[in-house]
Amino acid sequence: MTTTQQSFALNSLTQDFLARDEHFLFINGGRVPASSGETLSTVAPSTGETLATFSSGNAADIDRAVTAARAAFQGEWSTWTPYQRQELLVKVARVLDERFEELAQIESLDMGAPISRVLSSKPALMRMLSFFAAQALNISGETLQNGIPGQVTTMTLKAPVGVIGGIIPWNGPLNSQFWIIGAVLASGCTTVLKPAQYASLSVLRVAEILHEAGVPAGVVNVVTGRGSEAGTALAAHTDVDRVAFTGSTETGQRIIEASTSNIKKLQLELGGKSADIICADADLDKAVPAAAMGVFANSGQICYAGTRVLVQRSIVDEFTEKLLAYVDTLRVGHSLDPDSALGPVISESQLDTVLSYVDVGLAEGADLLYGGQRLADQAGGYFMQPTVFGGVTNTMRIAREEIFGPVLSILPFDDIDEAIAIANDSDFGLGGAVWSENISTALKVVQGVHTGTMWVNCYGYVDPMVGFSGTKLSGYGAKGTSAHMDTYLYTKSVYIQL
Structure with missing residues (x-):
């Protein structure tokens, strides 16, 4: 076993991003400071030195972001056709393919994963985006028989759930966020993402790149900050319809408790001892x-x-x-x-x-x-x-x-x-x-x-075509397959009297 300690050249885009005095929240298509003006620092695990400063959002900022997400969900985004959403996902994939080196360097510096590991995850991200692009055209209901007297036609429709709260883990945020973003863009939902305090930078950068690629304002929002403040507020917010969380079992239990505020749907990927x-x-x-x-x-x-x-x-x-x-x-x-x-x-x-x-x-x-x-x-x-x-x-x-x-x-x-x-x-x-x-x-x-x-x-x-999920204290809720998409949709029963 050997060790190394030296400096490495960075992509110019990576350098420009890291050179910012402060990394703001991303709400409604723009970079905005936290309402409190408070900031946090992130440390590069390879050196122990401060890597960047970012805004520390709180409940007020979560409310701003949820309001923006709700407005986008009810606005023009709701009129986008499945083909338009698929086209957007294909464009996002192309842009991320071009920008992946920058994102990989940010990820590697911020959370400490070996750059070889992050770069090798690119094909998996491309497959995930292809999967969700296909799912955009795969949303359908059923025409059903019924036992009602007379001429009554019955069917079901699938409709987007609404605003998704996404709480992103620190052990691989670059790819992890797309389990949520991909489903959001395919289904017509919107999202507020809360990245982990220890590794927020790649999530912030992705939100900016998505907006540049044509994702409408308010569809993808990012609020950085402490889990005890921003994360708790997101889990408990009564205008958030669903929460997807990856993290510890203990935190997952607290999210379950917070979800009772409005009976949120949950997808929880928690601890393991495989x-x-x-x-x-x-x-x-x-x-x-x-x-x-x-x-x-x-x-x-x-x-x-x-x-x-x-x-x-x-x-x-x-x-x-x-x-x-x-x-x-x-x-x-x-x-x-x-x-x-x-x-x-x-x-x-x-x-x-x-x-x-x-x-x-x-x-x-x-x-x-x-x-x-x-x-x-x-x-x-x-x-x-x-x-x-x-x-x-x-x-x-x-x-x-x-x-x-x-x-x-x-x-x-x-x-x-x-x-x-x-x-x-x-x-x-x-x-x-x-x-x-x-x-x-x-x-x-x-x-x-x-x-x-x-x-x-x-x-x-x-x-994503096969899926991944847990049992017991490792959580519940589909991750991958068409069942994953179903958690971003709800079924509407329709009765038509002819």
Whole structure:
């Protein structure tokens, strides 16, 4: 494992954006300061230095943005045809394709993801926009039979829900926001986005680019600020019809409580503690790197990270040896270094939290096999060694609680029934995987594990045509497929007396 610390050239557009004295809110097609005049600073996780200053919105700003979104929803935007909305999405895709390097650099600097990882996410974003462009033409109701006497024709129509509140996570805001924006533009809804305090810049920049590309004023609004102020106000606002949230389970529970103000519809993608099951007949040349990066990608800051690696006991030693050898090749460094496999974690406080779990694991009797320390030679940055624990049982906190950092736990199992039982012995149900050359074994695990998404001989694929969702404390609500679009629409029953 090696580390790097150096400077890197930035796109001129990136430089111009970062050079602004203050990054304002984006409401009704324009940049506006927070009503209070208050600001917050964002820190580059790779250096610990202030990267930018942005407006700190509050309830009054959320109300301004919701008012703009409601006016746009009821205004000219409501007259756009499905073809026009599809055409707009195609244009947005083309513009984002041209501007992706700028956005990727902003994202990498602001939240610390390795630039190689962000750049490699571009095809996924293009596929997502293609999916939603297709969905714009796929909204339809039904003509239904009925039992009413006389000549009564009955049908259903699908109509846009209205104003969508979107609360964006800090672990990948550039692509995450388009699960909301794509559905909004396809359905005819409007949105107010509240990005995470730690990573707001790419969301603000995207809103500006969307407006330049022709998205009407008020359709996409962004209010930055503290979650306890702007986020809470958005979740509770009585003129917001639906909230889509990705983040911690604890925050999700508070959003559920806030939604009772007007019985909002919700889509919640929350915490995870996914089990990655390695059977004795697995192809370890494929399973080892995939299991490692199923945890260490984005420095472990992925909700569906496979942090519980369940390994059949007969191959635990072989798997562990290969895993540690692979981890030792991973390069940790500045997020803009194209050779970095791992960047920093998002903040000093998050680093402290992750390191505290290393102490917890040791105290509980787990074996620290690799890492476990902050990288001291990365001056100012929030870097941590990729960390591997062996000798872990499913009763330990490091196996039960979401750490959200680069910490992998190896748990042995004897047979498939035991592996399924261990996987299901969790409060979470977001992701999971099984590695086996026997399709019957793999399907038994797929059918037995109670989780929203399962991968077989792979890890982490997400496609909007297939979908992704959670169970248990990992949340609920469709993400992807036509069911995703249905949550941005409501069904209207129509009776016509002939």
